[in-house]
Amino acid sequence: MEPRIGIFDSGLGGLTVFHEVAKSLQDWTLLYVGDTARVPYGTKSKETVTQYALEISRFLVAQQVQALVVACNTASAYALPALSETFEIPIIGVVEPGAQRALALTQNYKIGVIGTEGTVRSEAYPQALRALHPECEVLSQACPLFVPLVEEGWFEDPETEGIARRYLAPLQEAGVDTVILGCTHYPLLKGIIQRVMGLTIHLVDSAEEVARSLSEQLKGHALAQTATPPEHRFFVTDAPERFQRVGRQFLGGESLQKVEKITL
Amino acid sequence: MEPRIGIFDSGLGGLTVFHEVAKSLQDWTLLYVGDTARVPYGTKSKETVTQYALEISRFLVAQQVQALVVACNTASAYALPALSETFEIPIIGVVEPGAQRALALTQNYKIGVIGTEGTVRSEAYPQALRALHPECEVLSQACPLFVPLVEEGWFEDPETEGIARRYLAPLQEAGVDTVILGCTHYPLLKGIIQRVMGLTIHLVDSAEEVARSLSEQLKGHALAQTATPPEHRFFVTDAPERFQRVGRQFLGGESLQKVEKITL
Numbered sequence: 001m002e003p004r005i006g007i008f009d010s011g012l013g014g015l016t017v018f019h020e021v022a023k024s025l026q027d028w029t030l031l032y033v034g035d036t037a038r039v040p041y042g043t044k045s046k047e048t049v050t051q052y053a054l055e056i057s058r059f060l061v062a063q064q065v066q067a068l069v070v071a072c073n074t075a076s077a078y079a080l081p082a083l084s085e086t087f088e089i090p091i092i093g094v095v096e097p098g099a100q101r102a103l104a105l106t107q108n109y110k111i112g113v114i115g116t117e118g119t120v121r122s123e124a125y126p127q128a129l130r131a132l133h134p135e136c137e138v139l140s141q142a143c144p145l146f147v148p149l150v151e152e153g154w155f156e157d158p159e160t161e162g163i164a165r166r167y168l169a170p171l172q173e174a175g176v177d178t179v180i181l182g183c184t185h186y187p188l189l190k191g192i193i194q195r196v197m198g199l200t201i202h203l204v205d206s207a208e209e210v211a212r213s214l215s216e217q218l219k220g221h222a223l224a225q226t227a228t229p230p231e232h233r234f235f236v237t238d239a240p241e242r243f244q245r246v247g248r249q250f251l252g253g254e255s256l257q258k259v260e261k262i263t264l
Numbered sequence: 265m266e267p268r269i270g271i272f273d274s275g276l277g278g279l280t281v282f283h284e285v286a287k288s289l290q291d292w293t294l295l296y297v298g299d300t301a302r303v304p305y306g307t308k309s310k311e312t313v314t315q316y317a318l319e320i321s322r323f324l325v326a327q328q329v330q331a332l333v334v335a336c337n338t339a340s341a342y343a344l345p346a347l348s349e350t351f352e353i354p355i356i357g358v359v360e361p362g363a364q365r366a367l368a369l370t371q372n373y374k375i376g377v378i379g380t381e382g383t384v385r386s387e388a389y390p391q392a393l394r395a396l397h398p399e400c401e402v403l404s405q406a407c408p409l410f411v412p413l414v415e416e417g418w419f420e421d422p423e424t425e426g427i428a429r430r431y432l433a434p435l436q437e438a439g440v441d442t443v444i445l446g447c448t449h450y451p452l453l454k455g456i457i458q459r460v461m462g463l464t465i466h467l468v469d470s471a472e473e474v475a476r477s478l479s480e481q482l483k484g485h486a487l488a489q490t491a492t493p494p495e496h497r498f499f500v501t502d503a504p505e506r507f508q509r510v511g512r513q514f515l516g517g518e519s520l521q522k523v524e525k526i527t528l
Contacts, residue, residue, distance in 0.1 A: 045503035
């Protein structure tokens with residue numbers, strides 16, 4: 001059987017995770033689902049997001065994936081327990097690897113978390129961090145304008161920098177030395193976030209951490225013969241055009257082939 | 265039978281229309297549906313948006329509304345023909361009233377239209393304007409950051425003004441004398457848009473125009489006895505909390521009672 005990993009997100013953002021996983025696990029074929037008909041998850045309730053995550057996972061498991069990456073912070077925060085109860089393959093979210101990495105980097109144990117409204121409201125990062133290190137201080141900040149700024153492609157623009165200064169001010173005042181980019185879109189704003197926070201502040205990129213953690217988990221997994229290079233596939237729940245157009249910048253300009261529309 | 269009007273939008277924005285209709289048609293009970301589980305429509309395809317609009321309209325017609333307001337520019341642009349074919353009650357969108365009003369105000373027949381990606385891509389306003397006045401020049405500009413800025417409540421903030429200057433520059437350079445606010449969220453940014461465009465520029469507020477046009481259409485409609493004041497109802501497809509919290513500012517601070525979750 002071809003070795004397959006399923007990755008899903010509410011939309012485009014998970015492509016940053018896809019990109020890192022594709023670099024780290026080059027023998028695996030990746031199946032990516034972007035739930036573009038129902039994006040965003042960040043403002044939706046736990047119940048709704050869990051239901052969507054179950055539907056997508058059922059689709060991917062039926063495609064015989066041997067591991068599942070929840071490349072969406074909101075879905076990781078809300079739906080991971082339900083998914084782990086339902087499916088028997090390894091399932092990895094973006095919260096746990098990010099929390100572990102932040103604790104490995106911080107020196108003053110003051111950690112900032114930025115994300116969507118849903119991720120912040122879920123308290124998933126503070127809970128994960130305190131479970132690993134009960135004394136750490138966690139300051140969360142929702143940055144709802146960052147996703148549309150990324151989708152506009154305004155990665156290095158003065159408007160983006162102004163908004164970043166406003167959102168990040170409370171984290172600076174609190175003296176955090178590490179910031180978790182708790183949304184898969186945010187790695188594309190790393191430059192501005194680093195500049196605003198200061199060059200000595202550690203930024204934790206969920207996409208990189210998931211790839212690292214997944215490589216660990218799948219190390220030694222016996223691999224069948226596979227196409228070289230593997231032919232990754234992309235599935236979306238709405239028309240593929242926008243996903244293809246905007247998605248390119250998440251893959252460093254590489255174009256997205258084979259984007260298929262599915263109904264869940 | 266109690267006189268009822270159904271109003272729907274992809275989410276919160278249509279509350280600006282609700283607000284104006286409630287002021288103009290005080291004897292009618294309004295039923296509002298916000299499709300908060302599937303918001304936004306602006307980036308979704310025509311096919312998907314039309315399907316959603318049909319589902320919501322079926323729900324409202326089953327609640328015995330006697331007129332239907334599509335208080336969402338994307339849905340008006342995409343779904344109005346399908347809705348008019350399916351249902352026999354009067355159905356009014358936001359595009360036609362806005363286009364008529366713009367043509368009544370303009371003197372140089374250079375008209376700007378601002379809206380979501382979907383509304384702009386649909387070409388609904390240019391088509392409606394040219395159908396009424398073939399020689400008018402129409403310049404469209406998608407402003408995808410305006411909706412999240414409104415939902416942040418940054419109505420009069422420097423970050424919003426900076427972004428408005430950037431989005432509106434092409435309209436100013438083209439010398440438009442009238443701008444259609446082609447998204448139901450935008451009336452909340454009227455102050456900044458007016459300041460950036462200049463005080464002599466006419467702004468067309470879809471919410472006001474829909475209320476005006478609906479009053480015309482329903483004038484002389486025989487009204488049964490109704491509760492005074494009528495008890496409006498709100499339905500959402502995701503958890504009501506965020507809708508109640510953020511929705512207040514669309515109704516001038518008035519709180520939203522009776523928000524019920526429905527499944528379509």
